[in-house]
Amino acid sequence: MNFSNIFLKIIENKKTPYLVLIPFSIFLISPIILMLFTSFKGYEEIFRYPPTIFPQNPTLEAYIRVINSEAILGLRNSSIIAIGTTFFVLLAAVFSAYGLSRFKFKGRDKILIFFLTTRIVPPISLLVPYYLLMNSLGLINTYTGMIILYTYLSYPIIVWFLKAFFDEFPQDLIDSALIDGCSRTGALFRVILPLSATAIAAAAIITFLWTWNEFLYAIVFTNSYDTHPITVAIFLFVGDYVIEWNSMSAVGIFASLPTIFFFIFAQKYIIEGLTKGALKF
């Protein structure tokens, strides 16, 4: 038996995948676990050497400090901005995707390509014009300004993604609704939307998460704790010389919670949605 045969035997063994997956999963999950543990440590313990993994004296000190600080406003701001953005993106994207998917008109393909190319432009390139635009409209440091910018970031992709779903929708169902006297807009609301609930939910979650996790526009276009989203507010605990690792971790946990929640309860839809959207073009 030569060497390559042994190698083949090893990789063809049914248990080998687990030998790969277990260490990698531990590696991938460890930063989150350590962040969780750190958030329960006291101030004395985070600067101890050698470092501890488990909190020796678990305490809610860090959480209390975060809740009583301005950083907690970040949760409120992020929620308002992310929910607002999700609402407007879906409202606009449902109509656009329906129009682009179900009706033929001149320039339709060009519009679709245009939607996609807008997302090849790096958001960072547009910082300067957006800064001037937001400044002249008085929208710097406002929820409205952030929601407009984030709607721009998600909307084109969500249109593509919903269009992919609507494309597969059986035409017969729409036709029979139309014959029964339903208007075209009625068909959208009475037939298509109720039957595409999972796709809509996936689109909503994806938009929410992208907005929630964004940092670049957040740091340039908000400048006080009254409007800073959580991704910027976390820097309250990151000083030039001392970083309060436990409070930082507590904010990090707050910042990651909505996504973890969605991943556990709606993972199937998110994955289905993302792959459909991403692999369709």
Added chain:
Amino acid sequence: MKISDSTYGFLLTLPGLLFLIILIAFPLVTLISLSFCRYDFINPVEFVGLENFKWVIEDRVFWLALVNTVIYSTGVTIFTFLISLLLAITTARISKLSTLFRTLIILPWAVPLVVSGLVWRWMLDPGGGIYNYIIFQLGFVKEPLNIFADPNLAMIGVILADTWSRIPFMFISILASIKSITPELYEAARIDGANMINSFRHITLPLAKKGILVGILITSMFSFRTIDVIWSMTRGGPAKATYVLGLELYDYIVRSLNLGYAAALGLIMLFLISTFSSILVYYILKR
């Protein structure tokens, strides 16, 4: 009067289209015209031709940042691709516990990139970082690594943190295309005497190509323009070792308050990214 189907479809699309045009065409025009102007909040705004581009390109920092950006995004893309491919192949092979492993692998996505940079900075910290301490205890190094003081190590550190955050997307993209391959193909290959390496090379890789290319496209595009992780880990230091184009652009706006330079650099980045991604998109659509 009933409007025709094509007009109706167009009307549905119109509001969103107008919104996008306002938010993309207007800024692009502004960006291009600004890049030819002196705009520094000191002197009156005036047309200066290609002066801004000349200044940006002749600055040594630009080339340093460009090289760093290329190293960074190439490193992130390669590591993300290799690990995601390995994880996707193995996850596709198992049936027991596959949902559990899939959930664990995509979980890093839950952590916003800036936060991921902070967490990795904490774990690699020479004072209290647990990873750094473990490496030290295992005897690989004589003293805890001072990652954020050594230029080469700092680059490895930021690549590591960014890779960690980007594995989930690439993993899902590749896994979905592997799962869409019909199992009969593997069965037929096995009957013909193909071993696992053969069927990986001749079935999995060619048929999962689209998912792989989409994953690579998105990961390389995003890591080329990102500042999140670097911002929270090193701010471009030490000695500009992790200074990337995105940070240079940010500094032109926030620190030097020179919007002319910033616009020129923004256009250069736009050009680099769109050239690269158009080539890749063309390659994906061709097959």
